[in-house]
Amino acid sequence: MGTLNIKGHQEVRALLGRILEEERLGHAYLFVGREGIGKRLVALEFAVGILGEGSGERVLRGIHPDLMVVEPEEGIISIDTIRDVQEWLSLSPMEGTKKVLLMDDAHAMREEAANAFLKSLEEPPISSLILLVTPRSHQLPSTILSRCQVVRFAPLREREVEEVLLDQGVDEALAKELAPVSQGSVGQALALIEDEGILRYAKGLYEGDIRVSSLLKALSWKGKVPAWKRDREAALRVLTLLRGMLMKDMERGERSPLLWERHRLLARLEESLYQYNLNPQFILEYLELRWRSLAL
Amino acid sequence: MATITVERETLLDLLQSAQGIVEKRSINPILTAVIVASSEGELSVQGTNMEESIRVRAKGGFEGDIYVAVSLSRLVDFVRELSPGPVGIEFSEEGHLLTVSQKKAQAHIPVLSVEDFPVLPPPPDVTFPIERGVLVEALSKVFFSIAVDAMSTALKGLFVKKTEDGIAFVSTDGHRLSLLEMEYTDLPYGEMGLVVPRKGVQEIRRLVEKSKGDTALLGVVQNHLYVSTEKGEIFVRLLDARYPNYQKVIPKEFSTKVILNREALAKAVKRASLFSSERSMGVKAEIGSDGIRVSSMVTAEEVFEGSAVEEVEVLEFSGEPIKIGLNAKYVQEVLSVLDGQQVCMEMGTRLWPVKFTSEDSPGYLHLVMPIQLEEASE
Incomplete structure (x- = not known):
């Protein structure tokens, strides 16, 4: 299983290992945790454990007949996909004694898709295990949540992120x-x-030496994305980054009122973006203005 | 370079046998392919859609070893357009091409990687023989009651079960049920309860019906039902479901029993149903010692659009007179698979299932749930 090269998540993986060892597999699990921390990899590792020895390579290549991986297409998991899934679930395993359905970003099921899928959770097929993965479990209907055993994933440690990045050639x-x-x-x-x-922009802003004439200029090369979407994502990213930097300083023991003020500012702006969908360009301008004035 | 020669009819027949199973389009191109293999004088074609897998063969002293994966629709379309007579099949390793030729016509079809072709289960270690004709009969008697569209996965399949002294084939869609029990000593399985998907049953029927030879072999391997005949073998992946206890819905006692001429009843039902509401497709049957009166089932408003009624002679009658509603299509379907000139109908109350049997179809029974008669139409 070394080929999956998973970093971190020792507790969760140990738990899943024990479940396999003691043969007390449930019908459905929901893996919850931040985006981009390796939930799907752990799910694949679990699938290999269930499908048994010798399944690893075909699981990784995505050609194991008793594993079905479903993910959103253009942002949604449609009811047609769910119908295919149910057709697949209705059959006995091709090779072994178990089949595994892995649904990544399960929150992307639209309401009708989720309702249809509920049936599979209510009357789980005898030989199938359902693994749902999502960073946003709150977007799943409670009827689905309540029928899954929830497994929570913590964010990776700094060192683990670094290791993965190095492995990926960064x-x-x-x-x-x-x-x-x-x-x-x-x-x-x-x-x-x-x-x-x-x-660069966020760092510059944070460290107080903004010589960045304009963030939007830095973004100009990302021409493929529509402007509003690009700006919105950029703004979100800047806010998230700044918040990460603030957290780091707080962890180091800094407790100045300035940090708190800035933290509040970020929270307010994030909310404006998420909830009220304010113009991202305006938000960035306001951020720049307030951030500096808070430093004075 | 290997070359073989085969009659067009033989080749076409092999390819067409795989056509019901192999998909025309698939995200995975290898699933649109068949493996064409020739070795030891036998030519075989195998294909799969991961649910059903088939391997059909023809003997004929073919010389040369070939083992290639090639798009079925390309191959079959070309072969179909050829004239009767010998066809050459040639495979050149270097060009990755399969050449199919007849006189001056030639097609070059690229081959796919045989390593990518799904591994089919091995034939089971233990199989048991069943008379081919008996199997064809059995499947036709239960096939039509398999649910096409049901909430329950299990009902979408045919239940094949080991009983105390034989095998039972069961199907039900919730409105009717077919049960065929067959005596069979020495079934090599301690326990057996398979739910075979409808589509798979259909493919098995196709293979068994088209085959020659007296026997078929049945077996179970890796969640698949295996059926083999002289023409080839088929593996059908089973449904992952538990079949409901069908014995519970079969009434033990009935209060009315009537024996009729099967064909006369079928015709009467057909004629009466011509005027029935499309929604119910029902007929009313009033059964007594002096005969059975079959009439169209119509609503109070539809009465003015016409109706039909017919008396059918009763050959034997015992018990209470009764008036019930029945789905005409269901009745016709069961009457068409029953053997012999006579049919026996048994009934309890208006809400009990009606049992159809025939002395000439031993071991077979069919239940149909009656349609509730609306007071207005009585």
């Missing part, structure tokens, strides 16, 4: 820089590499 200096601001998510760290401009 250069050492960058990995060291990204790991502390990634909030325990490899996914976020990798996204930051793509958005190096955003990272």
Whole structure:
């Protein structure tokens, strides 16, 4: 199973290992935790454990007949997909004694899809195990939540994020820089590499020497994404990054009122973006203004 | 370079046998392919959709060893357009091409990697023989009651169960039930309770019906039902479900029993149903010692659009007179699979299932749930 190369999550993996060892497998599990921390990898590892020896390579290549992996297409898991899933679930395993359904980003099921899927959870097929994975369990209907055993994943440790980044060929200096601001998510760290401009901007803002003439200029190369979406994502990322940096300082024991003020500012802006969908450009401008004035 | 020659009809027959199973389109291209293999004078074609897998063969002193995976629809479409007579099949390793030729016509079809082709289960270690004709009969008597669309997974399959002294084939869609019990000593399985998907049963029927030879072999391996005949073998993946206890719905006693001419009843039901509401497709049957009166089931408003009624002679009658509603299609379907000239109907109350049997179809019984008669239409 070394090929999966999972870092961290020792407790969860030990728990799953014990479940397999003691043969007290439930019908359905829901893996919950931040985006980009390796929940799906752990789910695959669990699947290999269930499907048995010799399944590892085919599981990784995605060609094991007794494993079905479902993920959103264009952001949603449709009712048609759920019908295919149910068709697949209705059959006995092809090779062994168990089949595994792995549904990543299960919250992407629309209401009708979730309702249809509920049937599979209510009357679980005899030989199938259902593994749902999501960073946003609150978006799942309670009827689904209540029928799964929930397994919570903690964010990765800084060192673990760094190790994964190095494994993926990120250069050492960058990995060291990204790991502390990634909030325990490899996914976020990798996204930051793509958005190096955003990272530079956030750092500049944080350290008080903004010479960045404009963030939007730094973003101008990301031409493929529609402007509003690009700006919104950028703004969110900046806010998340700044918050990560604040947290780091607080962890180090700094407790100045300035930190708290800035923390509150970020929270307020995040809320405006998420809940009220305010213009991201406006939010960034306001952020820049307030952030500096708070420093004075 | 290996070359074999085969008659077009033989080749076409093999390919068409796989056509019901192999998918035309698939995300996984290998599932649209069949393996064409020739060795030791036998030519075989195998295909799978991961639910049903088939391998059919023809003997004929073919020379040359071939083992390739190739798109079935390409191959079958081309072969179908050829004239009767010999067809050449040639495989060149270097070009990764299968060449199919007849006189001056030639097709080059790219081959796919045989390593990617799904591994089929091995034939089971233990099988048991069953007369081919008997199996064809058995399947036709229970196939039509398998649920097409049901909430329950189990009902979408045919239940094949080991009983005390034989095998039972059971199917039900909740409105009717078919049960065929067959004596069979020395069944090599201690226990057996398989739920075979409807589509799989259909493919088994196709293979067994098209085969020659007296016997078919049945067996179970790795969650698959295995059926083998002289023509080839088929593996059908079983449903992952427990079949409900069907014995519970079969009434032990009935209060009315009537014996009728099967064909006369079938025709009367057909004629009466022509005027029935489309929704119910029902007929009313009033049964007494002096005969059975079959009439259209219509609502009070539809009465003005016409109706039909017919008396059918009763050959034997015992018990209480009764008036019930029945789904005409269900009755016709069971009457068409029963053997012999006579049919026996047994009834309890208006809400009990009606039992159909025939002396000439031993071991077979069929239940139909009656339709509730609306007071207005009585």
